[in-house]
Amino acid sequence: MLLASNSDVIYWGTPLTFDPSLVELLLSLFHHATLLVVPKLVALNPNYLYRALFQVGCITFLQVVPSLLFRFSHEHIANMLQSLTLKILALGGEPFPLELLEYKINKALKIFNLYGISELSCWASIFQVPHYFNRDNYIPLGDPLDETIIELFSENGQKIENGIGEIYIGSKSRFCLINNDERLQESEFLVNTGDLGELRNKKLFYRGRKNRVIKHFGHKVNLDHIEDVIFKNTGLKSRLIYSNEFKKILCFVLMDNYDNKNRKQLIDKLRVKLIKILSENEVPDFIDVVSRFPLNPHGKICDRQLKKYYQNDSVRSEDSIPASEAFLSILNQYLCIEQEVLLGSLIKHTFVQLGGTSLAAIQVLSELQYKLDTDNLGEFATVLFNNSIEACLLYLKNMKLKQRRLNKLEPLQKKSNSGILNCDNYIIWKYDLKGCVDSSPVVFKKRESVYIAVGSFSNIFTITREDGTLYFKFVFPAEIEAKPSISPCKKFIVIACGNGIIYCIDLEKKQIIWDYTTRDKTRSSPCIVGTSVIFASYDNFVYSASIYNGNLIWKTELCGGVRADLIFNSQSSIIYTGTIKGNCYSLTEQGVINWSYKINGPVFGSPCITEHGIIWASVTGTVYCISSAGDLNWKFETGTNIFSSLVFVENALYFTAHDSCLYRLIFRENQCEISEKIKLDGEISTTPFPYRYENTLYAVCISNMGVLHIINLSTSDIMFRCSLPSESFSSPFVFNNRIYVGCRDNNLYCIDFKKAIKCKI
Known part of the structure; x- marks a missing residue:
């Protein structure tokens, strides 16, 4: 169908973390074709990239996500669709953009709609789109490729021949077993995609994600369907998001070149139109226009960033925001470095030296274009990568922008949450670390004095005394x-x-007495065993070094990098750790692997040791109990994501999850069950801290939104809630009736537990 040959030039532009990149590579190798690779700075600048692909490289094959394709200007898209060299345009990863068919297309150009999943094949089906299709038609997903099965099933598992259901992709000859999947003996291997499809006249059409079907006023609403209706009736591309926090449907409509003076009237007309064409339950609660959609690192529309635009009342101002001020604000957002620090000691540093990556650069440039209402930042991408922050600010100061002057996105006021208090009345002290404090603090006592140690994204590490004064600081x-x-x-x-x-x-x-360099980043807490320090890295190794001089004692290779903290069982002298590839390990003190066990998903939180076995949690939401011999005792499904470490206290297992709940599991013979599931405020990625006060056991938790909770574990009542000024991804630590926790407003907080617990909410 593609008719690729050794005369083709294939653009290798898909990020390596996105599996279609392998298709581009292997297609080139198989057909002895030319593989075109461009420098980062060229890929980041749509104008440079267009010239590289179509004027210098003269590519014949382009595979791209639709959102990335529309980073090019309208003129460039029109030109590439009329290009005499481009033979194949393959679009996948998102619904096919019907607006593309409104352009005039070269008769020799073949356009394909691709569909697939990483679990089996990112190219599972293909449909050649006829040039006569228009926006009133839906584009089918096409026919399955060789050795591929695509079927539709209802919620109760019945195969669907006509109608809407979930798409399953599989094969009778190709098996892709992931994370201890035990279906090898089945004659037919099928994977649920999480996508909704519709079979009509033996053609399969994409109908959106299952998780894009939400409940609104008690009725099921498909956000993808609303986007389709808006496009068919107005010709405007939109993005619909459901905010769990505000319980609202948010609608962002893409629009260029309009008079900002008439913006309010335009939105009012849009609302009236949507009221007419949508059912009552489908009408968005919030509508606004945007000049461009922000993108994530894989080139898809970033819903998280759109939610931030909605929530943040400083995203836009009525008057034009200075470009340099906008840039500093965005750097603070993506690098977690305060403006005063950037303008001070770090102003001579480059973006890369401050920790910026090529992916972060895409997001920074996209966000800056959005804030400044411009499509063209000139040579700024080159300046950003090669020059200092000072040079970037000077360039932006002297640059003349062609702005569209969009008005700000009007944020709705956050609803006051009954019972959530302001934290100011409970703060004993706070310490500014000049950067986001995502690190969890550790409290220790030395010679009757109490100290608190914590690090930050500003590279600052501090140890403070119990009264909040500084003991010492390292950068x-x-x-x-x-x-x-x-x-x-x-x-x-x-x-x-x-x-x-x-x-x-x-x-x-x-003072620093030694350091040891691994081959990749280190994100997990070391474990000190006798006179040895055991630590792990993303380079797939666990190391042991002397605590006195840092000399290497041993290192052991694992399958995958380590994000979770290592733990040590002093009774059996065993080290336990898990990897981001989902491998759980038991090692001796000498670094010998006793056993490993593969679970379904990455391990981010630390396991805990119990008399029932070692308990682990995968990010994908399954809790496992593995015996000391490495055998599975039982597993428990939560149906949500778990980033928390596991805590075992008073014969119960505690952890938090992304469904905003604190879980308590209890053990029954050779299994476990939920004893309590306590709803908190917002998603939680941190670990609960159990603390006994006046003969009552409490848990202290903090949500990603920055809401601190104290829960009575005997009654399951939430005794106290207060909101920190910003988000928090720091696990709290409680000592001497004081709660220590980091926050993304750059501060380490000390909060009065005793005062908080006596508060009435």
Whole structure:
């Protein structure tokens, strides 16, 4: 169908983290075709990229996500569709953009709609789109490729021959087994895609994601369907989002070149139109126009960023925001470095030196274009990568922008949540670390004095005293996200730095006594065992080094990098850790692997040791109990994402999850069951801290929104809730009736537990 040959030039532009990149590579190798690769700076700049692909490289094959294709200007898209060299335009990863068919298309150009999933094949079906299709037609997903089965099933598992159901993709000859899947013996291998499809006249049409079907006023609403209706009736592309926080449907409509003076009237007309063409339950609660959709690193529309636009009342202002001010604000958002720091000691540093990556650059440029209402930032992409922050600010100051002058997105006021208090009345002290404090603090006592250790994204690591005064501070070469580790003798503290280096500090001398460099970033907390420091890295290795001089004792290769903290069972002298590839390991003190067990999903939280076995949780939401011999005792499905570490106290297992709940599991013979599921405020990625006060066991949790909770675990009542000024991804630590927790407003907070628990909410 593609008729590729050795005369073809294939653009290799898909990120390596996105599996279609392998199709581009292998297609080129198989047909001895030319593979065109461009520098990062060219790929980031649509004008440069167009010239590289169609004026210099003269590509014949382009595979792209529709959202990335529409980063090119209308003129460039029109030209490429009329190009005499481009033979194949393959679109996938998102619904086919019907507006593309409104352009005049070269008769020799073949346009394909691709569909597939990573679990089996990103190219599972293909449909050649006839040039006569128009926006009143739906584009089918096409025919399955060789050795591929595509079927539709209802919610109760019945195969559908005509109607709407979930799409399943599989094969009778190709099996893709992931995370201990035990279906090898089945004659037919099928994977549920999470996509809705409609079979009509033996043709399969995409009908959106299952998780894009939400409940609104008690009725099921398909957000993809609303987008289709808006496009068919207005010709405007839109993005619909459902905000769980505000319980509202948000509608962002893409529109160019309109008079900002008539913006309100335009939105009013849109609303009237939508009221007429949509059912009562489908009408969006919020409508606004945008000049461009923000993109995620894979080139798809970023819903999370659109939600931020809705929530943030400073995204736009009535008057034009200075370009340099907008740039500093965006750098703070993506690099977590305060403006005063950027304008001070870091102004001579480059974006890359501050931790910026090519993916972050795409997001920064996209966001800057949006805030400044412009399609053209000139040579700024080159300046951003090659020059200092000072040079970037000077360039933006002198640059003349062609702005569309969009008005701000009007944010709705956040509803006041009954019972959520302002934290100001409960703060004993706070300490500014000049960058987001995602690291979890550690509290330790040394010679009757209490100290709190924590790191930040500003590269600053501090140890403060119990009264909030500084004991000492270090500035490391990179961010500190992992929790620090204290030696049992309280003489040493070990820190994992984001640059892949482990540092050991002598607490008495207040100086670094050694460091050890791994081959990739380090995000997990080290474990101190006797005179050894055990630590892990994203380079797939676990290391052991002497705590006195950092000399390597042993290192052991695992399958996957390590994000979760390592734990040590002192009774059996066993080290446990899990990897981002879902492998759970038991190792001896000498680094010998006792066993490994593959679970379904990455491991981000630490396991816990119980008399029933070692309990692990996968990010995909399954809790596993594995025996000390490495055998599965049982597993438990939560149906949500788990980033929390597991805590075992008083014969119950506690953890938080992204469904905004604190879970308590209890054990029954050779299985477990939910004893309690306590609803909190917002998604939670951090670990609960159990704390006993006046003979009552409490749990202290903080949600990603920054709401701190104190829960009575005997009654399951929420005793206290207060809101920090910003988000939090720092697990709290409670000591001497004080709660210590980091926040993304750059502060470490000390909150009065005793005062909070006596508060009436």
